[in-house]
Amino acid sequence: MAGIKSLAKDTAVYGLSSIIGRFLNWCLVPLYVYLFPSQEYGVVTYLYGATAVALVILNYGMETGFFRFANKDKDPESVYTTSLLSVGATSLLFILLLTFFLNPVSQALKLPHHPLYVWIMGVTVAIDAYSNIPFAYLRYKNKAWRFAGIKLLNVGFNIGLNLFFLLLCPVIMRHYPPAISWFYEPCGGESFGIGWIFVANIISTLLVFICLLPELTGRRYVFRPDLLKRMLSYSWPLLILGVAGILSQNMGQLVIPYLFPADEEAARSMVGIYGANMKIAIVMVMFTQAFRYAYEPFIFAQAKGDGEDKSRAYCDAMKYFVIFGLLIFLGVMYFLPILKHFIAPGYWSGLRVVPIMMMAELCFGVFFNLSLWYKLTDKTQWGMYFSLICFVLMFGLNVWLVPAIGIPDGYLGSAWAALISYFIVMVMSYLAGRRYYPLPYETKRMGSYLLFAVALYAGGMYVENIMGMWLTYAVRIVLLLIYVGVVCTFENVPVLSPIFRRLLRR
Template sequence: MAGIKSLAKDTAIYGLSSIIGRFLNWCLVPLYTRMFPSAEYGLVTFIYSIVALALIILTYGMETGFFRFANHERYKDPMEVYSTSLISLAVSSTAFMALVLAVLGPVSEAMHCAGNETYVVMMALTVAIDAFCCLPFSYLRFRKRPMRFALLRLVNIGLNIGLNLFFILICPWLWTQAPGWIAWFYDPDFGIGYIFLANLVSSAVTMLLLLPELRGFSWKFNPRLWREMIAYSAPLLVLGIAGIMNSTLYSILFPELYPDKAEAMSQLGIYGANIKIAIVMVMFIQAFRFAYEPFIFAKAKDRGDDRMQSYRDAMKYFVIFAMVIFLGVMFYLDILRLFIAESYFSGLKVVPIVMIAEFFFGIFFNLSLWYKLTDKTVWGMWFSLLGLAVTVALNVLLVPRFGYMGCAWASFACYGTMMLVSYLAGLVKFPIGYQVSRIVFYFVSAIALWFFAELIAFGHRPWLNMIIRTPLLLGYILMAMRIEHIRLSDLLPRRR
């Protein structure tokens, strides 16, 4: 239980930076859409989708590889693993930057930035810095320093937000009031370039703040270790690319598949706005992932059933917390929907589907420990490619008939398939002995409670719905605590 408490605490701390970051970045969207024409904001969206893919490619699974080999019996010195990983990422990030500069013209045209090559240079440099910095951040997780991890993440986020507000709101005002103050650095025609500049500056400052994690050890490169890490991490690269495509492919396919081309972008906008509400589940899963990888690899050193019991407990408590989040969002959707405009409310029906899909992905990530611990990461690659095939097939089949609901069900089926197949394979390759009946009970109970709340809902009295639903949510939490023999005092920090 002590290990699970540590995992829960680290998840909460990692989640702080994730939740605040995602929320504040989401709050920038209204600013961007009010300050820039839709075509310019569309370019921002497109560039950042490319950035997300490039970042996956440039880290090539080395974060998980570092955790695996830093805990490996064969390599007694974790710092040798860390140093080898850092040098690898430093070389690949530098090579990436050099390649972009060498073919800047064609790359800029491909990214619809012809005439604005500066945008491409800034974002390429940002990606190169972020790819390299992923290892120092992983090192903080390995050393179990979640507070410093969260603090540096929050500094990065705060600086990025502050610079956005400075360049996009304050500078235009100063330009009209006292242009001489900022004429030496501000160009009103640079437009969305300031979004990319803010990102670059915040990434560069973060790298400087990570300098303590880049000192105090011998920088040496172990070629044999590197080859083993690449062999281990390469399937994770394919897994990461497939994962990004699973979560973003709908935006690429939808305009081509939706029968009413004039309405396609509007429908895609409604879907995109509503799935932002499901971001609470995404943030929880991301926070859990930050804490879970160092947890499972550290536990891999243990012997006996204690190790397996820790994995079982982690899965069980993940399901409980995820279902509490699901019920919280669905029970208070009348409040949460105010984050989007009323004209988007027609798409609220996708929220529960997308949240359950993300929940399936969270379970899939839990299940991934069996192929990570057995160095069979190629299985993760095959599972993700299977999910990608399901995503493509169902989008093609369902979007022409059901619009964005087809996207939601495709996501549901994609992650559900990946979860189920990974579980069945794990039964043979690395049986954990999960408490499946209890996990299913918590899931079914939450879904049944949500259906019951919808059945007795008062259509035009949201305040009354929330009064009724709050005891239902508390009842679910108390039920789980009673079944798991958890006392309220167990959840409170102890005095030392």
């Protein structure tokens, strides 16, 4: 239980940067969707999806490889510097190749008229890839607060720059042009539009790099080719896993433009609507990411021990992840009528994807939890197999469902493709794990919590049809408290459990 408490504490701290940071970035979505039509916002969503894939490729599994070898090698500092030199070299090579082949890359991405956008985001993602190694080092050293502080600084700076470029600069240009015309007009001024979003991103990324200099300087750099070979042998399946996984996560945004070549504007509009509504479901993604930041160092640290306590810690981590994931699902869905106002009314047609994507992300989170068996047994090729299967399923279902539904609601096919694919690989990983690294997961209890949450969700949706708005919210709050009370009672949560038991007796 001490390990779970430590995991919970670290998850909370990492969540401070992940959840608060993403929430603040989430608050930019209303700015974007009110300033730009869905076709232009679709370009932003599409390009961010493409750079997410590039980030995984440029990291090629070295983040997880660093944790694995830093915990088992006698010289963890050389593991760190070897990782830095390797990722740094490949990131620099990526920037050079992108610069040289910018036009063909832009055409391949269906952005032939926006090569500058592609170059800016390419350089940004290369710096991000390199920065991920010192961020991993902070997690390895349990410096969660420094990690969170830098992440939040990045978010705050990015938001400030977005507000400055998109809102303040046009006002300054109208009233006092000399103050900013020296840089604003050469870039295109207000007509540069969504380009300022990418400019804000690269500046804030450079700031993060500067903040990480203490983790990059003042140390003796040692490059160990033999160690790198072993790390790459361990990590290359994770690269395939990561690429297939990130392609799966962004499949809708990436594939839709290619499925409707005769109507590119409508396709970009669907990508924009889909991406904007996924920002509502991103609460589940934030929770999963915060958990992931704490979980990888946790499982490799626990692996040094042995016995029942280690297995119990892994199983408890899974159970509490499901419990909190279901609570987040209920909270978001109960208050969706309020949350939808974060996006413009023109995007509300896509609200139907929110519950589907919330459950899809919950399945993906469980799948990530299950990944510990092949990471701890060094059978990382299994992660590659699962991710490739997920990718094939996701691609095939998108190609089938999206055109079948057609314009303008084809993005619903992408949402269902995500849920079906994640559910299948989740089950497959669980069954394989039972053979190679069996753990006594409390599947019956987690299944009971799932059925209970589904029943509460159905009840919360039903009352909307028979009650007024405020009474509906009051009932939904009570239903949330019932969920918390039942969980606390069955899990014997200190302090809370006795309170809820007394209430139940009454």
